[in-house]
Amino acid sequence: MANFNTHLNVAFMVSGTLSLTVYKAGLIDDSGFLVCVALGTIGGLLPDLDSDNSTPIKLGFNITSFVFAFGLVMHWRSDLSLLALIALWLAGYGFMRYVIFHIFTTMTVHRGVIHSVPYMAILGLGLTCLSYYGLHLPLTTSWFYGLFLFGGAMVHLALDEIYSVNLTGMRLKRSAGTAMKFYQHKDKWWYLLIYGVLALLIYAAPPFAPFVDDVSDPTHWQQLRQGLLPTLLETWWTHKG
Incomplete structure (x- = not known):
């Protein structure tokens, strides 16, 4: 399968290119462009959260543990002494980084249901719902956030499938078909739960038709065409035509 750097670089390039496209089309603003790039890149690392020794899971739990400990200290900063706050900081970080991390890695198997x-x-879809209902972001922005996260994950799964082909011998490796999967019989009860949650999210998701109407609006793509080529090159191309 592809390594961490490959997933990171390819996800960043794909999400960056697509983000620039929708930004130049006027579908997202400056901050939306940056968030879409970040979400697409993060999505490109998400499927490896079920790998106990992967860089994404270690980095993710380190950050989560730090944020959790920081939140505890900020919540109790006025009520506890300095030594108690230091002890709380260390206990909170240790609990997330070692206890929760151990439970998570024990319950998950690499290339299992998470992958x-x-x-x-x-x-x-969860991010789309959170953005629209929780953060009250515009409909189009909310859908783009969810789609970029999902799209980055699909880049990851596609890369793993591509790397499962031995191009020199033109044959499939043993890992073929274990990356981009929709169901595994040995995890049937987990998949039943997953598809149940997915159905609920589809039902609760923000309306999709207005998003499609906005994206397919010809004025956006006319704006994109106008900003597609550098000014000098566009002038030369128009003159030549």
Whole structure:
């Protein structure tokens, strides 16, 4: 399968290119462009959260543990002494980084249900719902956030499938078909739960038709065409035509 750097670089390039496209079309603003790039890149690392020794899971739990400990200290900063706050900081960080991390890695298997299309769809739709209903962001922006996260994850799964082909011998490796999957019989009860949650999110998701109407609005793509080529090159091309 592809390594961490490959997933990171390819996800960044794909999400960056697509983000620039929708930004130049006027579908997202400056901050939306940056968030879409970040979400697409993060999505490109998400499927490896079920790998106990992967860089994304270690980095993710380190950051989560730090944020959790920081939140505890900020909440109790006025009520506890300095030594108590230091002890709380260390205890909170240690609990997340070692106890929760151990439980998570014990319950998950690499290329299990997390490393699947429906699970990534849940994360993408969940982010769309959170952005629209929780953060009250515009409909189009909310859908783009969820789609970029999901799209980055699909880049990851596609890379793993590509790397499962031995191009020199033109044959499939043993890992073929274990990356971009929709169901595995041995995890049938987990997949039943996943598809149940996915169905609920689809039902609760913000309306999709207005998003499609906005994206397909010809004025956006006319704006994109006008900003597609550098000014000098566009002038030369128009003159030549």
